[in-house]
Amino acid sequence: MAAVDDLHRTADERLRADGQRYTANRRALVDVLATSGCPVTMTEVLAAAEGLALSSAYRNLAVLEDAGVVHRVVTTDDTARYELAEDLTGHHHHLVCTTCGVVADIDVPEALEHHIDELARSAAAATSWSVDHHRLDLLGTCPTCRSAQRS
Amino acid sequence: MAAVDDLHRTADERLRADGQRYTANRRALVDVLATSGCPVTMTEVLAAAEGLALSSAYRNLAVLEDAGVVHRVVTTDDTARYELAEDLTGHHHHLVCTTCGVVADIDVPEALEHHIDELARSAAAATSWSVDHHRLDLLGTCPTCRSAQRS
DNA sequence: ATGAGTGCAAAGGCTTTGCATTAGG
DNA sequence: CCTAATGCAAAGCCTTTGCACTCAT
Numbered sequence: 001m002a003a004v005d006d007l008h009r010t011a012d013e014r015l016r017a018d019g020q021r022y023t024a025n026r027r028a029l030v031d032v033l034a035t036s037g038c039p040v041t042m043t044e045v046l047a048a049a050e051g052l053a054l055s056s057a058y059r060n061l062a063v064l065e066d067a068g069v070v071h072r073v074v075t076t077d078d079t080a081r082y083e084l085a086e087d088l089t090g091h092h093h094h095l096v097c098t099t100c101g102v103v104a105d106i107d108v109p110e111a112l113e114h115h116i117d118e119l120a121r122s123a124a125a126a127t128s129w130s131v132d133h134h135r136l137d138l139l140g141t142c143p144t145c146r147s148a149q150r151s
Numbered sequence: 152m153a154a155v156d157d158l159h160r161t162a163d164e165r166l167r168a169d170g171q172r173y174t175a176n177r178r179a180l181v182d183v184l185a186t187s188g189c190p191v192t193m194t195e196v197l198a199a200a201e202g203l204a205l206s207s208a209y210r211n212l213a214v215l216e217d218a219g220v221v222h223r224v225v226t227t228d229d230t231a232r233y234e235l236a237e238d239l240t241g242h243h244h245h246l247v248c249t250t251c252g253v254v255a256d257i258d259v260p261e262a263l264e265h266h267i268d269e270l271a272r273s274a275a276a277a278t279s280w281s282v283d284h285h286r287l288d289l290l291g292t293c294p295t296c297r298s299a300q301r302s
Numbered sequence: 303a304t305g306a307g308t309g310c311a312a313a314g315g316c317t318t319t320g321c322a323t324t325a326g327g
Numbered sequence: 328c329c330t331a332a333t334g335c336a337a338a339g340c341c342t343t344t345g346c347a348c349t350c351a352t
Contacts (some may be wrong), residue, residue, distance in 0.1 A: 004304080017345065021326070031327065038196055051336045058317060060332090074227050078342080095280055106274050112266045120289050123257050131291035138271050140282035172351080174307065193341080204309045209342060229317080229341065
């Protein structure tokens with residue numbers, strides 16, 4: 001998998017640029033996130049990375065986030081989720097289940113992104129805030145919770 | 152203030168429909184949220200509603216949320232914020248400060264809302280999720296934190 | 303009088319931190 | 328060697344819950 005090698009190389013570079021080492025634990029975390037396909041909870045991270053201590057997972061995910069490799073996703077419940085940074089996976093948005101909290105990725109039409117960028121510019125101009133990113137979530141019910149409702 | 156009277160009447164109706172009473176504490180909470188103009192933290196709620204117990208504030212905000220009077224806003228930090236439900240204040244989106252967490256309201260052009268609704272429909276059709284709402288946040292730095300950075 | 307609402311204190315759950323040990327450069 | 332990283336346990340912080348008391352109907 002050349003793509004995965006590239007990912008690790010990029011992660012390594014970013015951590016070094018941040019004065020950090022790309023250790024086995026950190027590499028394992030990146031693998032977990034690259035494999036999962038959607039933002040994952042700490043519980044899921046620990047299940048996928050056997051032998052990794054809870055505190056190391058939190059600390060390393062924070063280090064990876066500081067280095068711009070990982071993004072911490074906060075939705076509506078009290079459990080954070082983690083995914084690879086957008087510039088590694090491509091810009092996307094989220095479908096969030098308001099029942100169980102699970103998050104899926106969705107792509108958004110270029111035209112809509114363009115409209116949002118315009119909004120960001122005009123809002124920044126009107127408010128004296130600076131605007132860096134945006135976040136568009138669709139909130140609803142995932143297939144699993146939908147079938148649970150019906151039964 | 153006729154508008155505020157309407158607000159309290161609506162809140163009262165919704166609580167009763169939910170089998171709940173519109174008590175003095177709950178009325179005070181609605182007043183705090185109506186006055187603040189942007190989503191507020193629990194700390195701010197307690198400061199504004201003198202004599203209100205922490206547990207009562209949490210419990211009553213939960214009751215008000217269940218009744219559809221209040222909306223709990225989760226952004227990027229670990230402190231929830233509360234605002235009046237959108238159908239009481241009008242649909243809007245948020246400007247979130249990634250430094251201090253403060254949240255401001257912004258209105259979004261009708262055309263953009265329309266595009267987002269289309270996205271919601273197509274995403275629902277493509278994924279077998281059901282989609283109820285959306286949430287668009289602009290993430291950046293508020294004026295206060297911007298001046299703190301410069302100094 | 304009867305159940306909802308309230309306040310205090312204690313407990314919960316996710317996350318962070320202190321500290322001794324281990325490993326990488 | 329020397330600093331960073333790790334793992335365990337303890338602490339923190341926001342939030343929820345248990346329980347006795349008060350208030351409204």
